Amino acid sequence: MRFVTRIGYELGFELNLISSYNRSRAAGLSGAAFVETGRQFEINAVSVSPDISYRPFQDLEFGFRANFEQRVDERPAQTRGGVSAKANINSQQLRSTYSFRGKGRLNAQLERLQTTLRDADFFNAVFELTGGNAIGTTVIWRIDADYRVSNYITASGGYDGRALPIGRTIHTARAEVRAVF
Numbered sequence: 001m002r003f004v005t006r007i008g009y010e011l012g013f014e015l016n017l018i019s020s021y022n023r024s025r026a027a028g029l030s031g032a033a034f035v036e037t038g039r040q041f042e043i044n045a046v047s048v049s050p051d052i053s054y055r056p057f058q059d060l061e062f063g064f065r066a067n068f069e070q071r072v073d074e075r076p077a078q079t080r081g082g083v084s085a086k087a088n089i090n091s092q093q094l095r096s097t098y099s100f101r102g103k104g105r106l107n108a109q110l111e112r113l114q115t116t117l118r119d120a121d122f123f124n125a126v127f128e129l130t131g132g133n134a135i136g137t138t139v140i141w142r143i144d145a146d147y148r149v150s151n152y153i154t155a156s157g158g159y160d161g162r163a164l165p166i167g168r169t170i171h172t173a174r175a176e177v178r179a180v181f
Helices: 031-037 075-080
Strands: 002-007 011-024 041-057 060-073 085-100 104-118 136-148 153-163 169-179
Antiparallel strands (some): 002 011, 041 060, 104 136, 136 153
């Protein structure tokens, strides 16, 4: 379910409520092989994501988004008689966009993402349960820009950084120039 509204031109609010079900079973494997592959899961997820944006004038926008999600894997309880594995994922994101009227824009984002795991060990948790996120707190920062040089040439570039909970930081940069003939 999604609710979106704007109060005047400056203030916007969006609320997303999501419920999902994701199931995977490996066909053709024996019962013992199912447990060893770790690729079987039956995940129910519930998510709430409010987003607030503020536009002081036409070319500038600031925003804040929070996301709270709980994922429950029922498969361990069904196969091993144990309890369901749970992952709580929450994130907060600050963002800003500046528009160069008719020429391009500049985006900047800063996000904090925290993933906790309960009733599952870190090594056998399926990728889908944590949404591909590392267990712990991850910080992500991003800067993107695109600019129309002329009617036929566009340049864009970006930089992403990710500080993982294990102490490693990953940096990625990209640049692109497109010409239309």
